[in-house]
Amino acid sequence: MKHFKNLSAPYVVWALIFIVVSLFMVIFYAFTGETGQFTTQHFVRFFSGSTLGTLFQSLKIALISTVICLIIGYPLAYIIAMSTSGRYRATAIMLIVIPMWMNFLLRTYAWVTILSKNGILNSLLRMVGLGPLDILYTDWAVVLGMVYNFLPFMILPIYTVLEKMDQGLIEAAADLGCNKVLTFVKVIFPLSLPGVVSGVAMVFIPAISTFEITALLGGNKTNLIGNVIEQQFTVTGDWHYGSAISVVLMLFLLVSLFFTDREERDKVHASASDMVDTHQDVAFPETNQQEVHYD
Amino acid sequence: MTLQIELKNINKAFDDHPVLVDLNLGIEEDEFLTLLGPSGCGKTTILRLIGGFETPDSGSIIFEGRDITHLPPYLRPVNTLFQQYALFPHLNVYENIAFGLRIKKIQEAEIKKRVGEMLNLVNLRGFDKRRVESLSGGQQQRIAMARALVNRPEVLLLDEPLGALDLKLRKDMQVELKRIQQETGITFIFVTHDQEEALTLSDRIVVLNEGVIQQIGTPIGIYNEPSNAYVADFVGESNIIEGVMHRDYDVTFSNHRFVCVDVGFKTDEKVDVVIRPEDVEIVSPQEGMLTGRVLSCLFLGVHYEMRIDTGNEVYLAHSTIARDVGDTVGIRVIPDNIHVMRKG
């Protein structure tokens, strides 16, 4: 490993410029006013204004999405990982990963046509004599978009842990008197927790800061913290306030991730990110900063 | 001695490749039975069948009169000491040992008492709170042992439990294993491919080759009276020489007619003659039944190991007196030490 140390220099420089410097710029903007003087007024404004409510709303929606991802993702990962056929496992994982190769916005936009008043969903419902279901431009459409987009990030780390699990431990549990259910409760699930923690982090972080999904599927009815930040930069032009909200969000994530076992999560993270290279093509500028921050 | 486990006409194949062929084996209560054989001969498969991790293609497994062939592992009164220990990494030493008892919903006070007893038994008092990853191989092995024994199984299956240990630790653990088996009175079914280990520990040894039982017997019986050349070769070192059995008590090998103690062969039947190296006496050329030249002489601690070329064969001999390489020596074998075997 030592030999490669010098080779990492370009990456260190890259990381310095694009991560550390930009992070400091955000913090700098957050604590300065129009004329560049030090101020905490943006934070005061944040905690006294309506944006705080938006943060809690974002939190709620991100949490719901994360929980749904976990409820769907864990059993799916489990079923795939427990299959004895390597071909089947590879195919199943492929099917989960392939949609992520499509452009993120395109994928999300597809849901607009599916969910719209005369879209595919409602046509189908009408055929069986139900509906119409008007969920486009509601919170539920946003949750749906989040679950759809982030589910692979829940499945893959959990799958990685389950797939690597020592079969000997499962046999040992059976040997010591565990039936299938007890084996799961006492051995498989506890040992898969690092994957769960990793999956939750990988879904929750983008979910709380996304603005594209909200913009496309939530219309103008749903406004989440990511959108507020975006608007500060693109519409209002108040970089200082936008940066301040970003800082609050970062601190918030930092605290919520502080309690997870870092070492174990890193292990899973590393192996899972081999498969989830696509994480980069789902470009979330603000998440990148936060990830560096908590890692 | 009463029969505890019976394997009846067991056949097992993996991907059309037969691993066990019509295997019959009876295991007695409280005995230390060793399955001995080369790698891939089906030892682990036999243990897994008894443990419930595999089902035979045909045949049945009887436990104390009850057919358990299709009983899942968690309902069988046996526990396994796995080759890789398989300790639970998310639990500490205490919780690993208590695992089986908690599943059986045993009272907390009783669990505490029994785990304590086990830690004593395996000489690891005070290790309760340790993470299993922080233990050495030998310690992990003993915790795995405690985790299995705490359930007071009627039978313990041990799959090469000492395989991963170094020689010194291995010897210590052999003594420990034997002691524990005698103290607890649990039937041990032990797997190894180390013949010395098998001879040291077992009440009875089952020698296997390619899924077929070659011989079942006590260590002394197997060593002294191997039933065929394969067993003789596998258990201990042997000279195996081709010969002709003329009639009872009369055999020729290495161009010399010997008196032996074997009977019941056809007239002039071709046979294998087995002689243990320690039974090859080295004498002066005049006194020898055969003569040969010393090819090599190695000091092995207690004795010298010599290879002696008689022109037809090379004999392996153990002796406490060294001879020079190149010397001509005589070889004598007394009738009792000549073992004549049918060709396998």
Ligand SMILES: Nc1ncnc2c1ncn2[C@@H]1O[C@H](COP(=O)(O)OP(=O)(O)OP(=O)(O)O)[C@@H](O)[C@H]1O
């Ligand atoms: N699950 C399996 N699938 C396919 N083949 C198997 C399986 N388990 C065992 N075998 C084969 O069965 C044969 C016997 O295996 P087994 O593990 O019983 O041998 P062993 O005597 O324990 O050998 P070793 O001393 O190397 O552990 C081997 O040829 C092995 O390749």
Ligand SMILES: [Mg+2]
């Ligand atoms: Mg084996």
